[in-house]
Amino acid sequence: MSDKGFPLNAWYAAAWDHEIGRALTPRRICDKDVVLYRRTDGAVAALEDACWHRLMPLSLGHLRGDQVMCGYHGLVFDATGRCTFMPAQETINPSACVRAFPAVERYRLIWLWMGDPALADPDLVPDFHWNSDAPWVGEGGTFYSLKCNYRLVIDNLMDLTHETYVHAGSIGDDAITRSPFEVTHTDTCVTVERWMENIEPPPFWARNLGKPGHHVDRWQIIRFEAPTVVAGDVGVAITGTGARQGDRSQGVNGFFLAAITPETATSCHYFWNFVRSWRTDDEELTKSLNRAHVNDGKGVYDQDHDVLEAQQRAIDRQPRQPFYNLNIDAGSLWAHRLIDGMIARESPSETRTSETKPVGVAAE
Amino acid sequence: MAPTDWLPARLRATRALTPDIRLLEIEPSSRAAPAPPGSHLGVAVMIGERPDTRSYSLIDSGVDGVYRIAVKRLPDSRGGSAYMHGLEPGARLSISGPRNHFGLTLGRPGYLLVAGGIGITPLHAMALALHQAGAPFRLLYAARTRQDLALADSLQARIGDRLEVFLDEEKRRIDLAGAIADLAPGAEAYICGPFGMMEAARRAWAEAGRPPQGLRFETFGTGGRHAAEPFTVRIPRLSREIEVPRNQTMLEALEAAGIGMIHDCRRGECGLCTVKILEADGTVDHRDVFFSEAQKATNAQLCTCVSRVVGGGITIDTADRAG
Numbered sequence: 001m002s003d004k005g006f007p008l009n010a011w012y013a014a015a016w017d018h019e020i021g022r023a024l025t026p027r028r029i030c031d032k033d034v035v036l037y038r039r040t041d042g043a044v045a046a047l048e049d050a051c052w053h054r055l056m057p058l059s060l061g062h063l064r065g066d067q068v069m070c071g072y073h074g075l076v077f078d079a080t081g082r083c084t085f086m087p088a089q090e091t092i093n094p095s096a097c098v099r100a101f102p103a104v105e106r107y108r109l110i111w112l113w114m115g116d117p118a119l120a121d122p123d124l125v126p127d128f129h130w131n132s133d134a135p136w137v138g139e140g141g142t143f144y145s146l147k148c149n150y151r152l153v154i155d156n157l158m159d160l161t162h163e164t165y166v167h168a169g170s171i172g173d174d175a176i177t178r179s180p181f182e183v184t185h186t187d188t189c190v191t192v193e194r195w196m197e198n199i200e201p202p203p204f205w206a207r208n209l210g211k212p213g214h215h216v217d218r219w220q221i222i223r224f225e226a227p228t229v230v231a232g233d234v235g236v237a238i239t240g241t242g243a244r245q246g247d248r249s250q251g252v253n254g255f256f257l258a259a260i261t262p263e264t265a266t267s268c269h270y271f272w273n274f275v276r277s278w279r280t281d282d283e284e285l286t287k288s289l290n291r292a293h294v295n296d297g298k299g300v301y302d303q304d305h306d307v308l309e310a311q312q313r314a315i316d317r318q319p320r321q322p323f324y325n326l327n328i329d330a331g332s333l334w335a336h337r338l339i340d341g342m343i344a345r346e347s348p349s350e351t352r353t354s355e356t357k358p359v360g361v362a363a364e
Numbered sequence: 365m366a367p368t369d370w371l372p373a374r375l376r377a378t379r380a381l382t383p384d385i386r387l388l389e390i391e392p393s394s395r396a397a398p399a400p401p402g403s404h405l406g407v408a409v410m411i412g413e414r415p416d417t418r419s420y421s422l423i424d425s426g427v428d429g430v431y432r433i434a435v436k437r438l439p440d441s442r443g444g445s446a447y448m449h450g451l452e453p454g455a456r457l458s459i460s461g462p463r464n465h466f467g468l469t470l471g472r473p474g475y476l477l478v479a480g481g482i483g484i485t486p487l488h489a490m491a492l493a494l495h496q497a498g499a500p501f502r503l504l505y506a507a508r509t510r511q512d513l514a515l516a517d518s519l520q521a522r523i524g525d526r527l528e529v530f531l532d533e534e535k536r537r538i539d540l541a542g543a544i545a546d547l548a549p550g551a552e553a554y555i556c557g558p559f560g561m562m563e564a565a566r567r568a569w570a571e572a573g574r575p576p577q578g579l580r581f582e583t584f585g586t587g588g589r590h591a592a593e594p595f596t597v598r599i600p601r602l603s604r605e606i607e608v609p610r611n612q613t614m615l616e617a618l619e620a621a622g623i624g625m626i627h628d629c630r631r632g633e634c635g636l637c638t639v640k641i642l643e644a645d646g647t648v649d650h651r652d653v654f655f656s657e658a659q660k661a662t663n664a665q666l667c668t669c670v671s672r673v674v675g676g677g678i679t680i681d682t683a684d685r686a687g
Binding site: 078080081082083084089090091092093094095097100102116117118120347 | 397398400465466467469470471472493496497575576577578580581582583629631633634635653654655656658659
């Protein structure tokens, strides 16, 4: 696995929109502590979660109107990060501020820009429209502080042969490992497409298609958008009804959605959802899909969770760099290349290795 | 103070911008990251035989890996500007940073940039950034004479009539109150210039009823209402009398004389190096931004890192109660 960190000039999901209200919400994103809150006008503010003065987390302070008061000595910062009050003096130190991160609310998520704010173009928010737009319906969740490097999650989603083994009995079966796949990419996206034609549907899809006795054509069209968003177009349709040619009317179709946000080098926040376009009014189905994915003990996402954390623990114990790769890793390796390209473009070509003191000059 | 990581660099080129302002292009030994507007570079200088550091605002983002600063040769220089003007292309330098105490907040509904003289340097970078972002802004730039205008022509070529020039020799003065009144609610102002201009701006901003945090400025503590001159500091409790030379701060002189002092910013911001004034024979030239105007008027204390006395001496007390 390449471990060159993460790009900062990118929008990262920080929270579901319904999670952020007037409470001060701490979150670590890209190795930076951030405090999120909703201003009185409804917009979300995101500040560095450390008071300028003594680094006390501002999230342990109080909201006063749209401003945050540090709970230690009462310094106050506005939503742009400017200090507006200092104790025991009549003026304010003009240097005093905390960093404010650009925030955009889109596709039911709150996205933060962790790099150069001048580059924070809302048009660059990754395409995640399936999460908010009809006909797609679904309720997701988040694994906050999932204990693995974010790239392990991307690897997991870009190669679904693991379904056969990790998710046997629900969405996995041998057809996946038998079927060829095609990997293509642009400058910002990688797509892995696999068609499994004329197969027995695995249990999850058989149940939701509701047409016992039929063989199906099954598809997995996974789209990665750099740096960390994955949307997988998945489904089955009765064999020979033209799904591959574009007619999915004899099938059921869903998207698995993943917005992955680095937390530290060895942890991430995994915003997931599974949206569908069948029985969209069926709230019980929505709930059961949500539960089945995480909450009943051995849902699909729980199974991935176990694998991902076990994998990170193994890497930590016995780092063998690099991983060996198989042909099934083509999608994830292209994803890594796009991520690494973003990192390279935003950092100096050489790291500052030589930090020398000038002769005869004392350090400050 | 935070430890400084020094980086070797080379003076790539110099160019006279005005009779006393020189542009210096500094190339770090390893390619450096671009710096946001308002950033300054630390440069190691020699003042006579004594090493010291000076901070200079970057005039652009340095996105091409070259840091550009403009240095004015000051007659009152403590030695830094003379040193910087004596450097030849190819000279080896030690630099630190860039650091930013004067960050530009993007996304405000409007911006007023006000530059006085060499104060154009950080505002030049801000104007370029705001122009690139398509933000509404005005840059008001005051100088004594046309030949004292640095960077104005190239700036005008890029930002057009957003740059407005005010020359003393043409008797044109910036109407700060008017410019502030024209600003949209929530707009910010960024000022860099002589002490009097910053004071006038702070007064006009307060009188306009705008929130203090919306007026942004950076203090280097290098200028006051009066020219620097030597003065005497008496500390009766310690039975000491200390001379502060023209090219040294009061804080430096006190420390050199063995008086225990605490300090942090050295820019007149933090208020840690303040001492109590027992008696002032001369005029205290308050050059700090820590005390309010009302506090300065009472002359009860001063910030020793930047403030000075002219036309006499001063009697103070320090925190030392050991004896």
